[in-house]
Amino acid sequence: MSQLLVPTLREDPSEAEIVSHKLLLRAGYIKKVAAGIYTYLPLGLKVLQNVTNIVREEMNRAGAQEIFMPVLLPAELWRQTGRWEQYGKELFRVKDRHEREFCLGPTHEEIITELVRDSVRSYKELPLNLYQIQTKFRDEIRPRFGLMRGREFMMKDSYSFHASEEDLDREYKKMYETYCRIFQRMGLEYCVTKADSGLIGGGFSEEFHVIADAGEEELPNGKRGIEVGHIFKLGTKYSEKMGCMYMDENNKEKPMVMGCYGIGVARTAQAAIEQNHDKDGILWPIPLAPYQVAIVPVNAEEKEQFEVAEKIYSDCKASFATTGFDVLLDDRAGRIGAKLKDMDLIGIPIKIIVGPKGLKENKIEIKTRKSGEVKLVAIDRVREELTNVWNICDFG
RNA sequence: CGGAGCAUGGCUCAGUUUGGUAGAGCGCCUGGUUCGGGACCAGGAGGCCGUGGGUUCAAAUCCCGCUGCUCCGACCA
Missing domain, CATH: 3.40.50.800 (Anticodon-binding domain)
Structure with a gap:
């Protein structure tokens, strides 16, 4: 340990307001680089890996396949769904040397839909559930609370493709159960609420909240919660706009029915602290601790x-x-x-x-x-x- | 983006009102005494006071601009 970089602090850093943020800084887990942008020090990275390992194991167990998409995304794809305009200032936009427009990915519906559109033809190849664990970029109006609302943050996002609403319902339920397993294994107290799907769109969605006083959202039962997971039934919103079709048994072309499922990785780690600490510091659930x-x-x-x-x-x-x-x-x-x-x-x-x-x-x-x-x-x-x-x- | 506040050694802060060569605690280095829940003594290093301009004999301190950060609100994992 004498050579491990763990710069612990005896006093609360002035930049932090809520206890989990203070502890992450005081205990040498993270270092701020700019508002909403952090370096993970060795301990912080280990915790992140503990979270992603559990997520990965449970996603794989549920039959999802891991892929890795680019962070840098061409504007053209975003124009196909109209979200290049819709997303507004939250989208980090950049240009290449030829003045071609790109953005740093805040989410990946367009990209994955294009992938599946171009590589899947038949109902026989469905259903499909693809996921990745990757850094996302959103130019938040107000980054805050350390890893809770960053402008650059790690997320597990997965997307499922189906030949029918019924099959989406089945997969959605499976993901619901998978998320329950994930947060249970992490030793977290959580709850699920119906939610507004926001910009992602689609029909139906539910949020997974870790229960904590400092949560950003008021939960129906009066307690506050930190949103760590969100699952959506997207329907055919993206597949129709992008022509993501399959052939059914009767040789008829139909748009695929989609679902998508996210987990905020670093936010989950911080929520665990918000829920588990005392006057002396962090009380990690055993599976998340950097060292047991x-x-x-x-x-x-x-x-x-x-x-x-x-x-x-x-x-x-x-x-x-x-x-x-x-x-x-x-x-x-x-x-x-x-x-x-x-x-x-x-x-x-x-x-x-x-x-x-x-x-x-x-x-x-x-x-x-x-x-x-x-x-x-x-x-x-x-x-x-x-x-x-x-x-x-x-x-x- | 609207409202509020902050910016001074690595960290937490004082000094700014009333201009006059920059301080404390913690941390760090050296030596010694200690040694079962953040020890003590002695010595030491480390700061163009966020940045650019202005006022003045003189600016951390007064005035103007800029930047960064934090908090409150609307958006989200």
Whole structure:
């Protein structure tokens, strides 16, 4: 850890207003570059990857196929649906050296519709659900609250294509269930509400909200929510405008019926903090934490402590190999108090503290962040103890 | 875009009203004493005070412009 870039701050940065934003900055997860534009530091990136890994696993499980579309999109495609004009100032527009117009993609209905139009002909090739995890650009009127409303942000967006309304309904329901699984696996308290489809358009949509005080929207039951997911039944809005047709069993040409489904990746991570924190810092749900376990020698310069810490570290590392979990060794020279404060701020769920008191009896301490509970455990039983902790959370 | 506020070492801020060679705490570096929940002592580095103009013998401070950032409203994952 001594070489890991984690610039923790002792005071709240003045640029942040809500607690999750303050904590992201204080705990060294992100660094602002401009309004609504952030660099993800090593810890921030790890959390983002934890989110995208869960999303990817569940999307794949649901039979969706991952693709990757460009960020830079030609104006021509947007003119076909009229959204080049409609989207207004929120669209980041650029020109190439030949004065040809492009935009930085805020969403990808046009592009995916063109793709499917040009590569799918028959009802036999449907249904199809394609997704990507990618950076989106929207020149928000007012970026705010850190990763909550950025101008550049990571999103999972997927689009489904069907031969009938009934088949769209089936897939929509499947995506609904998939989203439930995703937010459940992340350990988040969420709810679903009917929503306005806005500029995306289409018939019917629902929003997934993580419940939190600082949410941007008032939910029907009085609580506030942070919108982290949105699923839409698009119908034939895009397929008709762009001529995305298929041949049915009777050799008749019909427009494909579409759905689309988004998840705000970084926003979900921040919402998790907004929902899970205390006065000392972040309380990550175990699957989202950048490291599930931190091993903290009371004095890293004491040879015996450090060797035991290293041993436990490599054991943990080995036993985590297939889980996607990670362990951190705090080899910094600082005092124990400062190191533990940092770990609490960062939000590591489990601390293994190696100190002289315990070592006298060949024991270490396992302390859980959330409850503050401390358990004295024999060194050779650390692994078994940890598996008890993991059983609490759903691996999916 | 309308309304409000802010901009001074890496971070949090004082100094601006009443112009006179730039301060504190935290962090950082050195040495020492410490060492189980953000230690203490001593020494040290680090700032054209957001930017451009103006007033003045003299501007962080007064005046005008610009830029950036934050908050409140309308749009959205």
